[in-house]
Amino acid sequence: MTTIYDIAKKTGYSPTTVSKAFNNYSDVREKTRQDILRAAQEMGYLPNSHARTLTTKKSWTIGVLFVEETGAGIRHPFFSAVIESFKQVAVAKGYALMFISKDVGGKQSGYLENCRIRGVDGVVVFLSDYDDPYFLELLESDIPTVILDYDTAQSHTVCSDNMAGAQLAVNYLAALGHRKIAHISGGGNSFPGSQRELGYIAAMELQGLEVRDGYITEGAFFSRESGYAAMLKLLELADRPTAVFASGDLLALGAVMAAKDKGFSVPSDISVIGYDDIELAAYVSPALTTIRQDTEKLGTRAAEILLASIDGKGQAKEALMLPVEVVVRDSCAPLGGQ
Amino acid sequence: MTTIYDIAKKTGYSPTTVSKAFNNYSDVREKTRQDILRAAQEMGYLPNSHARTLTTKKSWTIGVLFVEETGAGIRHPFFSAVIESFKQVAVAKGYALMFISKDVGGKQSGYLENCRIRGVDGVVVFLSDYDDPYFLELLESDIPTVILDYDTAQSHTVCSDNMAGAQLAVNYLAALGHRKIAHISGGGNSFPGSQRELGYIAAMELQGLEVRDGYITEGAFFSRESGYAAMLKLLELADRPTAVFASGDLLALGAVMAAKDKGFSVPSDISVIGYDDIELAAYVSPALTTIRQDTEKLGTRAAEILLASIDGKGQAKEALMLPVEVVVRDSCAPLGGQ
DNA sequence: GAAATAATCGAAACCGGTTTCGATTATCAT
DNA sequence: ATGATAATCGAAACCGGTTTCGATTATTTC
Numbered sequence: 001m002t003t004i005y006d007i008a009k010k011t012g013y014s015p016t017t018v019s020k021a022f023n024n025y026s027d028v029r030e031k032t033r034q035d036i037l038r039a040a041q042e043m044g045y046l047p048n049s050h051a052r053t054l055t056t057k058k059s060w061t062i063g064v065l066f067v068e069e070t071g072a073g074i075r076h077p078f079f080s081a082v083i084e085s086f087k088q089v090a091v092a093k094g095y096a097l098m099f100i101s102k103d104v105g106g107k108q109s110g111y112l113e114n115c116r117i118r119g120v121d122g123v124v125v126f127l128s129d130y131d132d133p134y135f136l137e138l139l140e141s142d143i144p145t146v147i148l149d150y151d152t153a154q155s156h157t158v159c160s161d162n163m164a165g166a167q168l169a170v171n172y173l174a175a176l177g178h179r180k181i182a183h184i185s186g187g188g189n190s191f192p193g194s195q196r197e198l199g200y201i202a203a204m205e206l207q208g209l210e211v212r213d214g215y216i217t218e219g220a221f222f223s224r225e226s227g228y229a230a231m232l233k234l235l236e237l238a239d240r241p242t243a244v245f246a247s248g249d250l251l252a253l254g255a256v257m258a259a260k261d262k263g264f265s266v267p268s269d270i271s272v273i274g275y276d277d278i279e280l281a282a283y284v285s286p287a288l289t290t291i292r293q294d295t296e297k298l299g300t301r302a303a304e305i306l307l308a309s310i311d312g313k314g315q316a317k318e319a320l321m322l323p324v325e326v327v328v329r330d331s332c333a334p335l336g337g338q
Numbered sequence: 339m340t341t342i343y344d345i346a347k348k349t350g351y352s353p354t355t356v357s358k359a360f361n362n363y364s365d366v367r368e369k370t371r372q373d374i375l376r377a378a379q380e381m382g383y384l385p386n387s388h389a390r391t392l393t394t395k396k397s398w399t400i401g402v403l404f405v406e407e408t409g410a411g412i413r414h415p416f417f418s419a420v421i422e423s424f425k426q427v428a429v430a431k432g433y434a435l436m437f438i439s440k441d442v443g444g445k446q447s448g449y450l451e452n453c454r455i456r457g458v459d460g461v462v463v464f465l466s467d468y469d470d471p472y473f474l475e476l477l478e479s480d481i482p483t484v485i486l487d488y489d490t491a492q493s494h495t496v497c498s499d500n501m502a503g504a505q506l507a508v509n510y511l512a513a514l515g516h517r518k519i520a521h522i523s524g525g526g527n528s529f530p531g532s533q534r535e536l537g538y539i540a541a542m543e544l545q546g547l548e549v550r551d552g553y554i555t556e557g558a559f560f561s562r563e564s565g566y567a568a569m570l571k572l573l574e575l576a577d578r579p580t581a582v583f584a585s586g587d588l589l590a591l592g593a594v595m596a597a598k599d600k601g602f603s604v605p606s607d608i609s610v611i612g613y614d615d616i617e618l619a620a621y622v623s624p625a626l627t628t629i630r631q632d633t634e635k636l637g638t639r640a641a642e643i644l645l646a647s648i649d650g651k652g653q654a655k656e657a658l659m660l661p662v663e664v665v666v667r668d669s670c671a672p673l674g675g676q
Numbered sequence: 677g678a679a680a681t682a683a684t685c686g687a688a689a690c691c692g693g694t695t696t697c698g699a700t701t702a703t704c705a706t
Numbered sequence: 707a708t709g710a711t712a713a714t715c716g717a718a719a720c721c722g723g724t725t726t727c728g729a730t731t732a733t734t735t736c
Contacts, residue, residue, distance in 0.1 A: 001454075003692055014716045019694060027714055046454045050388040050397065051692035054721045059388065061436070080418050087437060094443030096456065098399070098436040099425060105432030116339075116384045118434065224621065253621050283562070283591050285623035341722055352686045357724060365684055389722035392691045 002043045011039045022047070053119060062090055062306065063100040063120035065111055065135070067128045078276050078295065079126055082148060085299030086124055093307055095121070102134050110134040112141050122310045124148070124302060125155075128221070131189055146306040148298065150191045151319065156309055158302040158320045160293040162192045165324040166199025166245065167206070169273045169291055172326050173243040174207045177335035178271060181209060182241035184230040184251050187220040196247045196275065212239055219251045227254025235262050242270060242335055249274040249281050249290055256284070256331065267333035277327050287329035294322055340381045349377045360385070391457060400428055400644065401438040401458035403449055403473070405466045416587075416614050416633065417464055420486060423637030424462060431645055433459070440472050448472040450479050460648045462486070462640060463493075466559065469527055484644040486636065488529045489657065494647055496640040496658045500530045503629040503662040504537025504583065505544070507611045510627075510664050511581040512545045515673035516609060519547060520579035522568040522589050525558040534585045534613065550577055557589045565592025573600050580608060580673055587612040587619050587628055594622070594669065605671035615665050625667035632660055 004018040011018070013036060020028045021036040028036075039045075053059045067079060087097050100114050100123065111134045115123060122144035127135055130150050138145065139154050146156040173181050183200045186193025197216065204211050214237050219226035227246055231254065234241055246252035252274030256266050264270050266286055274281060277292035305318050342356040349356070351374060358366045359374040366374075377383075391397045405417060425435050438452050438461070449472045453461060460482040465473055468488050476483065477492050484494040511519050521538045524531025535554065542549050552575050557564035565584055569592065572579055584590035590612030594604050602608050604624055612619060615630035643656050 001692090005692075015693080016695085016716050016718095017714085019692095020715090023694080025695095029714060032714080046451060048392070048457065048692050049455050050391040050457055051721090052694080053388040054386070054392060054692080054723085055694045057721085091437075091439045091442055092444060096436055096438070096442065096452075098434055099429075100434070101429045104429055104434065106430060113384060114434075117387050119386065119388055257621075280618040280621060283595070283618065283622050339722090343722075353723080354686050354688095354725085355684085357722095358685090361724080363725095367684060370684080386722050389691090390724080392693085392722080393724045395691085 001048070002040075002045045003048070004045075006043060007036060007039050007045055010043065011035050057119075059119045059121055060094055061096045061098050061118070061120050063111075063115050063118065063123040064097050065100055065123060065125045065127060065138070067126065078278055078293070081279075081295040082299040082302070083124075083126065085296045086303045087299075089300050089303040090307070093303075095307070110137060112138040112143070115141075115143055122146070122306045124306055125150075128190060130191060144306060144309040146302045146309070148302055153317055153319075156305045156318045156320075158298055158305065158322070159192065160298065160324050161321045162195035162324075163199035163202065165275060165291040165293075166196040166247075167203035168324065168326050169245045169275070170200055170203035170207065170209075172289075172328075173245065173271060173273060173332065174203075174209065176243070176271065176332060178243035179209055179335075180212065180215075180239065180241040181243045181245060182215040182217070182234050183211075184217050184219050184227055184234075184244060184246040184255060186222045186247040186251070187218050187226060190222070193222070193247050200245055212241075213237075215241060219247065219254075222248035222250055224250040224254035224257075227251030228258045229254075231255035231258035232262070235259065235264065240270075243332065244270065244272050246272060246274050249276045249278045249288060251275075252288055252290065252331070253280075253284060256286070256288075267331050271332035273326075273332055281327075282329065286331045289329045289332045290327050291324050292327045293324055297322055339386070340378075340383045341386070342383075344381060345374060345377050345383055348381065349373050395457075397457040397459055398432055399434045399436050399456070399458050401449075401453050401456065401461040402435050403438055403461060403463040403465060403476075405464065416616055416631070419617075419633040420637040420640070421462075421464065423634045424641045425637075427638050427641040428645070431641075433645070448475060450476040450481070453479075453481055460484075460644045462644055463488070466528055468529060482644060482647040484640045484647070486640055491655055491657075494643045494656045494658075496636055496643065496660070497530065498631040498636065498662050499659045500533035500662075501537035501540065503613060503631075504534040504585075505541035506662065506664050507583045507613070507629055508538055508541035508545065508547075510666075511583065511609060511611060511670065512541075512547065514581070514609065514670060516581035517547055517673075518550065518553075518577065518579040519581045519583060520553040520555070520572050521549075522555050522557045522565055522572075522582060522584040522593060524560045524585040524589070525556050525564060528560070531560070531585050538583055550579075551575075553579060557585065557592075560586035560588055562588040562592035562595075565589030566596045567592075569593035569596035570600070573597065573602065578608075581670065582608065582610050584610060584612050587614045587616045587626060589613075590626055590628065590669070591618075591622060594624070594626075605669050609670035611664075611670055619665075620667065624669045627667045627670045628665050629662050630665045631662055635660055 004015045007018045008015040018036050021033045102110050125147040149159045151157055185197045217230040217233050219230045246255050252272050255272050259266050259270055266272055274288050274290035277290045281288040281290050342353045345356045346353045356374050359371045440448050463485040487497045489495055523535045555568040555571050557568045584593050590610050593610050597604050597608055604610055612626050612628035615628045619626040619628050
């Protein structure tokens with residue numbers, strides 16, 4: 001590996017001047033800069049980012065906190081779509097993405113600790129469990145963060161308008177004539193899940209519809225399995241719903257399967273609407289009507305906000321909420337119609 | 339940020355001894371080590387990985403070369419599943435994963451250059467276009483690499499047995515009585531794509547079946563859209579096939595949609611078998627019969643091989659090929675039967 | 677009790693950069 | 707020609723660690 005010292009030796013200039021030449025200092029004249037750049041080219045010089053980071057305190061890397069617990073991780077289609085577009089703008093600005101885990105090499109050290117050790121300039125957070133003490137520890141710190149799908153005044157946040165999305169879903173079903181509309185929630189303590197549930201309740205009230213007993217069933221981890229189980233419960237109700245709003249597309253898929261298995265037809269017997277518009281929503285049969293989140297914008301805006309925060313611009317925490325839209329496909333039908 | 343110098347000052351030992359205490363040198367006695375560790379704990383000391391890397395030449399980071407061109411990137415379900423399991427073993431061994439792009443900050447610099455700048459210890463490669471000159475440049479270098487879904491003597495490689503998988507697919511269709519079996523290839527220059535195509539041709543020959551005119555259609559990037567287009571072509575053939583082996587699940591999904599749109603029923607009119615067994619293969623309707631690759635093992639074995647290579651073990655390039663299996667679902671039916 | 681040996685520690689150099697500040701030389705105005 | 711100013715460069719300190727090797731002290735050995 002050739003260093004600036006090698007270049008200094010070869011060109012006769014000092015390491016100081018060589019460094020300055022690369023960093024466009026105004027006190028090195030053009031000829032000198034050219035000499036140095038040419039020599040660097042010939043010698044195959046590449047800067048050492050670790051050395052540079054050591055002095056400048058800037059690593060040009062962004063930590064990525066990604067769901068680990070559920071085992072889904074990078075696999076989850078919604079998460080990975082967002083991160084992908086995040087990555088594109090970060091890379092364009094000169095940053096690299098690095099996954100930060102809480103236990104490295106068997107030691108349980110936590111997110112913050114690993115961020116510090118690695119000297120990341122900022123962190124994008126995309127967790128499912130925001131009660132994790134290691135996450136909270138990071139949140140309290142001074143490291144610039146942007147959090148997806150969560151709401152807190154302690155950090156910049158970017159999320160879809162989950163309440164509005166849920167209301168869109170309910171309103172759409174109501175417009176089709178449905179009055180007995182049930183909800184399969186995402187389960188547990190997830191932020192988007194509870195927001196959508198609130199949105200569902202609010203929309204039902206606004207529509208003058210009753211949330212009957214047992215109409216809110218708890219799915220877990222937005223998984224297809226739990227959607228299946230939840231739908232079974234709904235179908236056993238004496239006062240069976242005619243439409244179901246599921247808090248996630250995988251839940252909805254499970255629900256559709258359960259309905260089919262029990263001999264119901266979707267959408268003629270029962271309508272199902274999902275949430276997310278994951279890629280496969282369009283491929284299943286019936287194609288899933290759902291609420292689309294703009295994953296690309298979610299990712300790019302998150303990146304822009306984080307990078308601005310790293311640059312010290314805008315101290316105030318930004319809470320961006322992106323609009324959603326309903327994507328009409330084939331899993332919902334007018335009540336009694338079809 | 340507290341440094342070893344701060345600890346040295348507080349404890350009265352030298353920075354040298356402090357460093358040694360952390361690195362378990364045998365020439366620091368137990369009491370001293372305890373003093374130092376306690377002080378470090380109290381002061382909230384965390385090592386600076388950049389400083390450490392600068393002297394040791396070991397960054398404890400692994401570069402990830404991930405498909406960028408197609409825009410699919412991390413999104414592609416098969417790729418991300420493999421990387422996820424790769425990540426788990428790498429992290430367990432103390433490594434972090436960092437995405438390496440070829441153009442950072444607008445400059446087109448290439449993979450190798452960025453690997454050098456970042457000082458990664460090794461690289462896992464998961465590209466779709468292995469003709470990329472920037473990839474070739476990396477391949478020629480001395481950086482330890484493991485490449486997925488590719489075959490070359492210049493690097494460790496891990497891939498599924500694509501030819502055998504294709505033969506499994508053809509044999510399965512043939513066993514159902516099909517004789518007019520077409521193939522939708524992955525397109526272009528992808529290694530798994532061409533291997534599967536070769537496997538298809540070989541299997542057809544072994545079965546004594548004719549590869550009729552137009553029976554091999556080129557899909558692009560394993561995408562659903564190209565699968566759709568390819569299927570349309572196949573359906574227009576005078577000598578229409580009764581079964582189709584698609585080189586990827588998304589291709590197969592597109593093919594199924596095309597068939598449906600043209601009024602054909604899958605599998606009664608035409609059977610379709612895919613490849614990969616991505617998660618949604620089980621959810622679509624009809625559930626997709628496909629060839630399953632063991633993504634978890636692919637990822638973990640790749641990690642193990644790369645880490646061993648980084649540790650200098652086993653100079654010989656390893657070429658691991660993992661077996662595949664056919665997963666029978668509902669998209670294939672006996673010829674004329676049902 | 678002296679010599680040999682083991683245990684414990686630290687000075688100093690090094691890794692590859694950046695940045696401050698002063699020195700030197702060239703250019704300018706008067 | 708002279709003092710002032712601008713342009714150009716480099717010495718040295720620093721970032722936060724690691725590692726070699728020698729010095730000192732404690733412990734054995736005979």
